[in-house]
């Protein structure tokens with residue numbers, strides 16, 4: 001399950017799905033903004049929720065989904081993949097900011113993820129509308145990051161290692 005604004009978390013969810021399939025799991029990568037009516041997790045053994053941080057918050061659709069399924073998520077193998085620029089090269093302040101975002105998410109949803117994977121996201125100036133571009137230039141400057149062009153900060157080797165570990169946990173539970 002993923003939510004995305006500029007598409008990077010969808011790319012991360014696709015990579016996670018690919019790795020999980022490669023270890024032998026059946027995977028559904030579902031966009032939180034296109035959920036069929038009455039969607040349930042009943043036919044699944046495990047869930048990964050992937051969501052980006054925008055202005056220090058996760059998308060409302062992901063919050064709503066996690067709140068609706070909090071009991072299921074708590075009682076099955078599950079993890080939360082948080083995508084952000086702060087995760088790129090976090091200093092102490094950014095690390096604290098990330099913990100704060102996750103803790104607000106847990107309060108809002110009633111789901112305290114047993115595992116949280118912080119993944120560095122992307123800067124995509126080619127996709128930002130004018131106003132967002134100005135805001136992102138400011139944010140990028142504060143983080144000593146580029147203020148133009150497109151830049152992918154995700155560590156795909158680490159993402160794959162996380163997926164393999166999670167997949168092994170799920171397979172062990174199925175055995």
Ligand SMILES: Cc1cc2nc3c(=O)[nH]c(=O)nc-3n(C[C@H](O)[C@H](O)[C@H](O)COP(=O)(O)O)c2cc1C
Nearest residue numbers: 004005006007008009052055056084085086121122
């Ligand atoms: C308008 C806007 C606000 C953002 N706010 C934050 C933020 O508060 N903290 C952070 O770490 N990253 C922030 N980011 C960076 C995003 O988390 C990052 O670009 C991520 O890759 C976006 O994922 P998506 O393409 O799936 O939407 C922001 C990005 C945008 C465009």
